[in-house]
Amino acid sequence: MKIGELSQRTGVSTKTIRFYEDQGVLPPADRAPNGYRDYPEDAVDRLRFVKDAQSTGLTLTEISAILDLRRQGDSTCEHVVDLLEGHLSGLERHIERLQRTKAQLVALTERARSLDPAECVDPNRCQTIAGDATGDRVSDGRGNPLHSTPHQHAHRG
Structure with a gap:
């Protein structure tokens, strides 16, 4: 499938798909004789997994590590x-x-x-x-200062 169709089916922009491919998150696509990328059907599942993993807060580096484990045939659950x-x-x-x-x-x-x-x-x-005129810092009610004020420097002459 061409990159545009992959984009439509996954909701991932073509620019992001190319980026993922450059970063190794998505395996390089085969090239048609005209130079267009030709993605296999499993690219849809891969991109959906990447989107789902990102929605949990995982970084691309972490996602890549999971995909590497999976590619090596290792269990990813514990990781x-x-x-x-x-x-x-x-x-x-x-x-x-x-x-x-x-x-x-x-x-x-x-x-x-x-x-x-x-x-x-x-x-x-x-x-x-x-703070107030006495120099007391504003606190959170538990004696913890809420902020720091700049040090006031006296000029010595």
Whole structure:
């Protein structure tokens, strides 16, 4: 099948199909006498697998490793489980960071609502973000600072 038909059947652009072929994710197509690529039927299943694997967060490098194992006749299940567990762990860490960021934004928003706009006279310092006049840092309610403010350097003469 020609590249256009493969693209239509899989929803993968012709440019991406060529890229996958260059990267070894898709085996090189045979060439017709006119130079056009001629893909076998199993290219459809291969591209669908690549799309499915990418939807789980796997990288092309990881997908290539799975395909290499499969091509060698080895079982891929244990390797895939390891990859997915690693991605899940990374996702959980990312969610924790996002939750901390959300807590920071909630605290800063509450702080901003409590400040008097008339007192905001320093064009180089946002009192909402920089902390209060006593130098206290904004915290997440558990004593953890929400941010760092730049160090103020005193001029010595």
